[in-house]
Amino acid sequence: MSKVMQKPSLLASHAEVAYNAIEEMIVTLELAPGESLTEQALCARLEMGRTPVREALLRLKHDYLLAVLPRQGILIKPIDTTTALEALDVRHHVEGLLIERATRLASESQRAEFLNMASQAEHSLAIRDNILFSRIDKRFNERVCEAANHDVAARAIMPLHAVSRRIGFFLAQVANYEPATTVQPHIEIMQSIAVNDGERALAALSKLHHLTRQQTLAIERDGLLHQ
Known part of the structure; x- marks a missing residue:
């Protein structure tokens, strides 16, 4: 049995x-x-x-x-900026809820892990390892959902992160965009959750969404998919 x-x-x-x-x-x-x-x-x-x-x-x-x-x-599927922008629309409405809850509800061990992830993300930036950061980012998204303890929001948001992560990897690895532009807000969010600073976490999230939207729009504007 x-x-x-x-x-x-x-x-x-x-x-x-x-x-x-x-x-x-x-x-x-x-x-x-x-x-x-x-x-x-x-x-x-x-x-x-x-x-x-x-x-x-x-x-x-x-x-x-x-x-x-x-x-x-x-x-x-080919990289589709329309899908990526629609994903950002949903993230804009849902991700703030998850970040706010994670900042408020995270356990001490979870806060320690967020702080450790921030250090790992800084290391990935220093050595310009885009694959390493992608792995850290995926784990970060999963840990936010766990700490937030909101299953419906987590189920809605997790598939959308992969769309954005592929865009980010493409820009950093293929289009040679400066990865620090979007990695730094990630680090700020991780650090903010670790110290229970919800205001700073949400400000960094807003900055991240804005930068990600601008970079996604630039893919079409600059014809990056056809280079």
Whole structure:
């Protein structure tokens, strides 16, 4: 009986590993925007079975990152500034709630982790490691949702962060935009949550949203996707 009971959690664990791996490959452009590949090829690349990969793909379909085409395979969605701007619209209304709650409700251990993440983000900026910062940013978003303890808002916001993180990675890695522009507000938010400074956290969030919107608009304005 115990073995039967363990199977769903084991499957969920493998699916989570697959999800995180594929999401990072898309966000960091290892899987290029517009690229097509088969489920079999993806399984081989991850060295994983079809079931967890398929579960991961079903989640990623709802994260605006890929499409699964019947009998045609998997399409990595091109970078779409319209979707990115719409994601920012939703983030503008929901993310402040999560940041405010996280700042107010975080435990001491969570505050310590936010402070540690701020140091790690500063290190990623110093060594100009965009992949490292993307990983820190993803963990930061997850920890904010955990500390905020608001499941509905978390479910709404998490898929949208991947859209913005891919934009940010593209700008820093491919378009050579200065990463400090948006990394620094992230650091300020992390530090503010750590010391329970809600006013500073929300001010930094407002700055981050403004900068992210301006950079997203610049992608179309400057023709960056066609260079």
